[in-house]
Amino acid sequence: MKLKPLNDRVLVKRLEEEMVTKGGIIIPDSAKEKPMRGEVIAVGPGKVGDDGKRCKPAVEKGDKVLFNKYAGTEIKIEGEEHLMMREDDILAVIED
Known part of the structure; x- marks a missing residue:
C-alpha cells in the first residue's frame, strides 16, 4: 500500500533500541x-x-530523526507499526 502524507505530516518508522546495556544487562x-x-x-x-x-519540509525520506515521546498517531501499514506526525513534532535530524 502506498501512503502519501498531506501538508506538513510525516510518516516515520520507529528504529529499534538495543536490548543489551553497556554493562551486558539484557532488558x-x-x-x-x-x-x-x-x-x-x-x-x-x-x-x-x-x-x-x-x-x-525540513526533513526528507530516509532521514533518521529524533521525536517527542508521545508524538504522532500509531498506524499499521502492511503489518508494520508506523507513526504519522506533524513536522513540528520532530526535534532533530540525526546525522551519522
Missing part, C-alpha cells in the same frame, strides 16, 4: 520504553503559510 520487552528515534518513510508537500505559499 526484557516489558521494561523497554518505545524508542524516540525513527526513519522518515514519507513526507507531505509542506505547510501552507499565511501568504498562501507552501513551505518546503
Whole structure:
C-alpha cells in the first residue's frame, strides 16, 4: 500500500533500541520504553503559510530523526507499526 502524507505530516518508522546495556544487562520487552528515534518513510508537500505559499519540509525520506515521546498517531501499514506526525513534532535530524 502506498501512503502519501498531506501538508506538513510525516510518516516515520520507529528504529529499534538495543536490548543489551553497556554493562551486558539484557532488558526484557516489558521494561523497554518505545524508542524516540525513527526513519522518515514519507513526507507531505509542506505547510501552507499565511501568504498562501507552501513551505518546503525540513526533513526528507530516509532521514533518521529524533521525536517527542508521545508524538504522532500509531498506524499499521502492511503489518508494520508506523507513526504519522506533524513536522513540528520532530526535534532533530540525526546525522551519522
